[in-house]
Amino acid sequence: MTVVLDRPYEFVPPYRGNLWPTAIQTFRLIDWHLRKKEAVLDFECRHAERFAESLQAGHGILLAPNHCRYADPIVLGWLAREVHTHLYAMASWHLFNTNRFEQFALRRMGAFSVFREGNDRKALETAIDILVSGERPLVLFPEGTTNRTNDVLKPLLDGVSFIARAAAKKRAKREDGQVVIHPVGLKYLCLEDAHAWAHEQLAELERTLSWLPAPGPGAIGNLVERLFRVSQAYLALKEIEFTGHASTGELSPRRDRLIEQLLQQSEERYSLVAKPTEDVRERVRKIRAAVSNTFFAAENTVRDPATFRRDAERADLAQFLLSFPDEYLTPGKITDTRIVETIQRIQEAIFGKAKESLPMKVVIEVGEAIPVPAGRPPRGEADPVLCQLRDQLHTMVTSLSQEATLLA
Incomplete structure (x- = not known):
C-alpha cells in the first residue's frame, strides 16, 4: 500500500556525503543487489557521452527515465559509474517505510523522500537546490x-518541468550556467528463452486458482490464451470483492468499469468531485491525499486504520489496473518481454510480489540534452520542455521495444 498510516509524513533528506556512494560503487553492491533481487545480470549504456558532456560543462542535470520496473533507480547506478559521478533521486515516502535497512540504503544511494499525497515544499526545494548547485x-x-509496461510510455507529470524551470531561473540570476534535462530510455531484455519460464509461472498461478495446470509449454497461442484466462480470473475476483459480483464481456470495458466504481466509492466517502478533465491518476492522488489527511486529523480513539487502508487499497487497485494496456498482447506484436511483464503484473496482484527469476539485461540509452529556459511556459499552451522530453522518451521507448524477441 502506498499510503502510510503508521506515522505522519516527515521529510527524509538525502545523504550528502560521498563516502557511502563511493563504497557502494567500488564494491559493486548494486551489481549484487540487481543480480540477487531483480535478476538483472547485465547492462549496456548507450550515448553516455551526452551525459558526460553535460557534466563537464557544469550544467545542473536532471535525468528523466521511463519507469517500468522497481529496479530502475538502481540500474541508473551503472550509468553513474560509466561517467564517474553519483546521483540524487526523489523517491516516494512509502519506500522509506518498509524497514530500517532499506531506508538506510536508500539515503546512502542519494534518495530523498517526497510526499505524493500533498504539496511537499521541502522535497521541491531540495530538488531545485540540487539542480542549482550542480552538486x-x-x-x-x-x-x-x-x-511494468516497458513498451508503453505513460503521460508525463508536469512537476519535472516545474522543478527544472525553477532551478534554471535561479541559475540565470547567478549567471551560473544552464539546467538541462536528459531523457533516459530503459529497456529490459530477456537473456534466456522466456517460453519455459512463462509456462512454469502460469502453472503456479493456475494451481493458486485451483485449476489443473495446462500440460507442457505448448505453442505461443496457447500461452497467450492461458494468460488471458488467468487475467479474467483475477479481474472477476476483484469485481466480486469490491462490487459483489463478477461481470461478463471483454476484459477492457470490464476493467474500466471496475476502475470507475473503485474511484467513485472512495470519492463519495471523502466528498470528492472528479472534474471531467481529471484522469485516473489525478483522481487517485486526490483520494490518497484525502485518506492521509482525514486519518491523521481524526482523534485516535475514533479512527479505524483498517477502514482507511481499505480506501487506500481501492485507489491503489484502480491505478494498478491501468497497467494492463489494451494493445500489449495484440497478435503480431507479442514479444517475450511483454509476456514476462504481464505475468509479473498478475503475480504482484495475487502474491504481492513478482517472481524476478528470469535473467534480464537492461539497455540504458541517454537522450540529447534539453536546455531548460528560465521563463515560464507560454500561457494556455503545452510546455515545450515537457513536449521535447515526451517526444524523445517516446522515440527511445518505441525503438528499444523492437529489440525484444517477437513471439507472435
Missing part, C-alpha cells in the same frame, strides 16, 4: 510511478 545530477521519473 550531482538529479533523477526524477516523469511518469510518477512504475507500471
Whole structure:
C-alpha cells in the first residue's frame, strides 16, 4: 500500500556525503543487489557521452527515465559509474517505510523522500537546490510511478518541468550556467528463452486458482490464451470483492468499469468531485491525499486504520489496473518481454510480489540534452520542455521495444 498510516509524513533528506556512494560503487553492491533481487545480470549504456558532456560543462542535470520496473533507480547506478559521478533521486515516502535497512540504503544511494499525497515544499526545494548547485545530477521519473509496461510510455507529470524551470531561473540570476534535462530510455531484455519460464509461472498461478495446470509449454497461442484466462480470473475476483459480483464481456470495458466504481466509492466517502478533465491518476492522488489527511486529523480513539487502508487499497487497485494496456498482447506484436511483464503484473496482484527469476539485461540509452529556459511556459499552451522530453522518451521507448524477441 502506498499510503502510510503508521506515522505522519516527515521529510527524509538525502545523504550528502560521498563516502557511502563511493563504497557502494567500488564494491559493486548494486551489481549484487540487481543480480540477487531483480535478476538483472547485465547492462549496456548507450550515448553516455551526452551525459558526460553535460557534466563537464557544469550544467545542473536532471535525468528523466521511463519507469517500468522497481529496479530502475538502481540500474541508473551503472550509468553513474560509466561517467564517474553519483546521483540524487526523489523517491516516494512509502519506500522509506518498509524497514530500517532499506531506508538506510536508500539515503546512502542519494534518495530523498517526497510526499505524493500533498504539496511537499521541502522535497521541491531540495530538488531545485540540487539542480542549482550542480552538486550531482538529479533523477526524477516523469511518469510518477512504475507500471511494468516497458513498451508503453505513460503521460508525463508536469512537476519535472516545474522543478527544472525553477532551478534554471535561479541559475540565470547567478549567471551560473544552464539546467538541462536528459531523457533516459530503459529497456529490459530477456537473456534466456522466456517460453519455459512463462509456462512454469502460469502453472503456479493456475494451481493458486485451483485449476489443473495446462500440460507442457505448448505453442505461443496457447500461452497467450492461458494468460488471458488467468487475467479474467483475477479481474472477476476483484469485481466480486469490491462490487459483489463478477461481470461478463471483454476484459477492457470490464476493467474500466471496475476502475470507475473503485474511484467513485472512495470519492463519495471523502466528498470528492472528479472534474471531467481529471484522469485516473489525478483522481487517485486526490483520494490518497484525502485518506492521509482525514486519518491523521481524526482523534485516535475514533479512527479505524483498517477502514482507511481499505480506501487506500481501492485507489491503489484502480491505478494498478491501468497497467494492463489494451494493445500489449495484440497478435503480431507479442514479444517475450511483454509476456514476462504481464505475468509479473498478475503475480504482484495475487502474491504481492513478482517472481524476478528470469535473467534480464537492461539497455540504458541517454537522450540529447534539453536546455531548460528560465521563463515560464507560454500561457494556455503545452510546455515545450515537457513536449521535447515526451517526444524523445517516446522515440527511445518505441525503438528499444523492437529489440525484444517477437513471439507472435
